[in-house]
Amino acid sequence: MGVGDVSKRILLGRKLRSAQLGETLLPKRIALPVFASDALSSVAYAPDEVFIMLSLAGASAYVWSWKIGIAVAVVMAAVIASYRQTVHAYPSGGGDYEVATVNLGQTAGTVVGSALLVDYVLTVAVSISSGSQYAAAAIPAIQGHEVLVAVVMVLLLMAMNLRGIRESGAFFAFPTYAFMFAILGMCIYGFFELAIGDLPMAESAGLDITADPDFQQPLTTIGLLILLMRAFSSGCAALTGVEAISNGVPAFRRPKSKNAATTLLLLGMIAITMMMSVIVLAKQMGLRYVDPHQLDRLTMNGQPLPDDYDQHAVIAQIARGVFHDFSPGFYLVITVTGVILVLAANTAFNGFPVLGSILAKDGFAPRALGSRGDRLAYSNGIVFLAVLACLLIIVFEAETTRLIQLYIVGVFVSFNLSQLGMIRHWTRALEREPDAAERRRMMRARLINAIGLSFTSVVLVIVVITKFLAGAWITILAMAFFFMVMRAIKGHYDKVADELAAGDEDKVMPTRVHAIVLVSKLHKPTLRALAFAKATRPNALEGVYVSVDQAETAQLLEEWDRRNTGIPLKVLHSPYREVVRPIVDYASAIRRANPRGVVAVYIPEYVVGRWWEQLLHNQTALRLKGRLLFTPGVMVISVPYQLRSSQIARERGERDELRVHPGDLRRGRVRLRDRDRDRQIQR
Incomplete structure (x- = not known):
């Protein structure tokens, strides 16, 4: 708690x-x-x-x-x-x-x-x-x-x-x-x-x-x-x-x-x-x-x-x-x-x-x-x-x-x-x-x-x-x-109710799904996002990387080719070192080319257990989601990756659930010993 x-x-x-x-x-x-x-x-x-x-x-x-x-x-x-x-x-x-x-x-x-x-x-x-x-x-x-x-x-x-x-x-x-x-x-x-x-x-x-x-x-x-x-x-x-x-x-x-x-x-x-x-x-x-x-x-x-x-x-x-x-x-x-x-x-x-x-x-x-x-x-x-x-x-x-x-x-x-x-x-x-x-x-x-x-x-x-x-x-x-x-x-x-009222045309499936996975580095969160996007079987799938430094871009391309992911990597050059705008413009361009299709943007995110760690991660992802949510025809999918510190928050929650509170027995709630035994069996 x-x-x-x-x-x-x-x-x-x-x-x-x-x-x-x-x-x-x-x-x-x-x-x-x-x-x-x-x-x-x-x-x-x-x-x-x-x-x-x-x-x-x-x-x-x-x-x-x-x-x-x-x-x-x-x-x-x-x-x-x-x-x-x-x-x-x-x-x-x-x-x-x-x-x-x-x-x-x-x-x-x-x-x-x-x-x-x-x-x-x-x-x-x-x-x-x-x-x-x-x-x-x-x-x-x-x-x-x-x-x-x-x-x-x-x-x-x-x-x-x-x-x-x-x-x-x-x-x-x-x-x-x-x-x-x-x-x-x-x-x-x-x-x-x-x-x-x-x-x-x-x-x-x-x-x-x-x-x-x-x-x-x-x-x-x-x-x-x-x-x-x-x-x-x-x-x-x-x-x-x-x-x-x-x-x-x-x-x-x-x-x-x-x-x-x-x-x-x-x-x-x-x-x-x-x-x-x-x-x-x-x-x-x-x-x-x-x-x-x-x-x-x-x-x-x-x-x-x-x-x-x-x-x-x-x-x-x-x-x-x-x-x-x-x-x-x-x-x-x-x-x-x-x-x-x-x-x-x-x-x-x-x-x-x-x-x-x-x-x-x-x-x-x-x-x-x-x-x-x-x-x-x-x-x-x-x-x-x-x-x-x-x-x-x-x-x-x-x-x-x-x-x-x-x-x-x-x-x-x-x-x-x-x-x-x-x-x-x-x-x-x-x-x-x-x-x-x-x-x-x-x-x-x-x-x-x-x-x-x-x-x-x-x-x-x-x-x-x-x-x-x-x-x-x-x-x-x-x-x-x-x-x-x-x-x-x-x-x-x-x-809003009139806008959200369902009609027959809302059951029509999109003609095409173009999936893009945002890449900052080629690490575990990125590989997990690529694997998940590939499992959804979109019509087109590619990684997207925003280049703001030539040396880092060259290093990423070399590692991408060495791992042979089987997924193409699109490099968006940003001479003014912007990250959010090039991605939004690229997704919008894909949507305009196929108005009846959708663009699925997969964003890898870290899951942390301490409040101050949230300040150190996911800031670019938050800005991206804020912009992409206003872009018609673009779907935003967060792909979480749990860091070790997230275990702290999970254990804290479990300890609170296991704690016996005043009045639990009188209210007929499950006894601590039985609940703890069930958790041990599940593990």
Whole structure:
């Protein structure tokens, strides 16, 4: 096993057989933290965005906070109910993409695919950037290095997911459940204090908020409507990640659809409860919260705050107030919130590769995205997502406030097309379903999807109107770019398929085979290549030597005549000491003289066992193959000759096969002693 193999084994673990795919499937208790961490983690920043938007009109606008929360909760409930229909109707894991493609056509499916790809990348960038900001607030040494910290976090998540979906899920389960326990426990205790009249005020309750000049009191009806629309669109960030479960149905244990639908229901109930509890508690505790870049709008008794004032996040202020007499509770909430913001990106690391594999299967993405790695994860998709997320983090300097403006546009585009596709799906199914009970079920499902479409379409319009100039236009451009790239890839694959389609004329044999064996010296590799070429019985056979030195050429000709190989030797003179061009020109000339024939070029190559030996041999052969492969009618045949050092690589591989690995006996693999005995018998 080489150094590269050892490093790969340490990072990723042992390879898994394709037959072990069932061992990587997830039970509901692991699937919930794997696929729901993104939606649950939005509790850490969605309420913040609601209060930031409402603060534009001053603290008096906070009276609308719980109403905005209810509106977001209603939309989330409708979307989750709609997706429960999707996972039952389309359990293959295509999710929104499959629904749109099957029911609305290829163009709609490509739009959904591009929207989801962009949203997954943004999910990683936003979650990791937010986590790095939390880390910087807790650890002063990190301040100023948020971008580096965020990139490192992305790479760590990538490594974890490359080890396989089940292993990464088990790793992420504890922090996700700890986050749910901490937030729900904080809210329950806070409501208990509220009931007994002992709920303390937030640390920012004594501050005043100066309204933004565009929202000066008193607000007009239009101004209030715009303000509420902006707050609502920011709060809808809580809906991101809901669609990941419909894309990840194949990762669930059987019955897949039922388990996925149950997980969706649990996600909805927990996320809505947590979000509403945080918003209500923040309002009751008198919280004051503004855009971190506009802290000058906060004052105390009419005086500006100190320059070093640090505005803590909404959850942090609630936790500090609720657990004012129990500091471990405060630190638990802050710690698990920071961790879950990082791990929320794991939802995208599970959804993006699956979607990429489906797009690759349909020809809209490079086929490499559809290949499973050593641990049966879609490794290329995981790496591709990590690279894109790192680029986004670097460009936007890991600032969540800037990235959040790009968020949720793509996901609501996919929501709308998915719901429209499901309505058409049920309409078509009703046309051919005679059973009355089944028809009632389908009509109920269609009504649920229709309600979901009405809600998500309104939200999409609001999001585009309120966020377009704030940065959403970048997301729309990115979606258009992915759309064009995917269509171009599809067009390329279709064109190649048309070119490769077999016809009757492809069975016609060439009229003539002219074989040439490349000769550099008259040694064992050359003699082996000559013997092999002669055994194929071509119509014409000759050796070809490129002359760059008269003395060496004369010596070769003399030895050729002395050995009497019975094969003529063609000498190509190269006054400019080129080797590749004369051979390519000569092969092309033979082909032109007989267009219906082929030219077979035999190239002797050395097989070596050490990586550095490869640098010392076969360089001319590699250049020749690269040129000849582009020459029509020319076939390139490599004739290997194993040097003694190649035995090193072969023995290394055999030793690795003979080594007993942990779990071999439990998995029923062949015992070392029996396999070794069989090898000895064969030898």
